Amino acid sequence: MALSRGRLLYIAAVLVSGIVIGLIVAPRPHLQELVVPPAAWPFAVSLVLDLISGQMAAQGRAAPLTMSDRFIAVLGAGLIVTAMVAYSA
Numbered sequence: 368m369a370l371s372r373g374r375l376l377y378i379a380a381v382l383v384s385g386i387v388i389g390l391i392v393a394p395r396p397h398l399q400e401l402v403v404p405p406a407a408w409p410f411a412v413s414l415v416l417d418l419i420s421g422q423m424a425a426q427g428r429a430a431p432l433t434m435s436d437r438f439i440a441v442l443g444a445g446l447i448v449t450a451m452v453a454y455s456a
Contacts, residue, residue, distance in 0.1 A: 370436075371429070371430040373420060373423070373429040373430055374430060374432060374433075374436050377416055377417075377420055377432060377436060377440060378436060378439060378440045378443075380412070380416055380440075381409055381412055381413050381416065381440035381441060381443070381444050382440060382443050382444050382447065384408075384409055384412040384444055385409050385443065385444025385445065385446075385447035385448050386447055386451070388405055388408050388409065388444070388448050389405075389447055389448045389450070389451030389452060390451070392405040392448065392451070392452055393451050393452055393455035394455065399452060405448050405452065406445040406448045406449045406452075407445065408448070409440070409441050409444035409445055409448065410441055412444070413437060413440060413441050413444075417432060417437065420432055
């Protein structure tokens with residue numbers, strides 16, 4: 368099954384957010400000790416983007432996201448953040 372442009376943009380945006388979060392957290396070790404670990408922050412980004420794409424899908428302007436799209440994006444971004452933090456130490 369081919370991915371639509373909206374689904375690809377969603378996955379790419381969440382993965383890029385993982386890079387940005389990693390760049391923010393890697394030089395600041397005190398952020399790694401927060402209640403919500405930085406590897407979980409892509410969930411928040413995913414939620415916001417999912418709400419936007421859900422509204423667009425309801426209006427018929429975009430294809431709805433699947434759970435696989437969400438899983439790939441959030442897991443990938445979390446792994447990116449974890450790797451960037453681990454290799455910065």
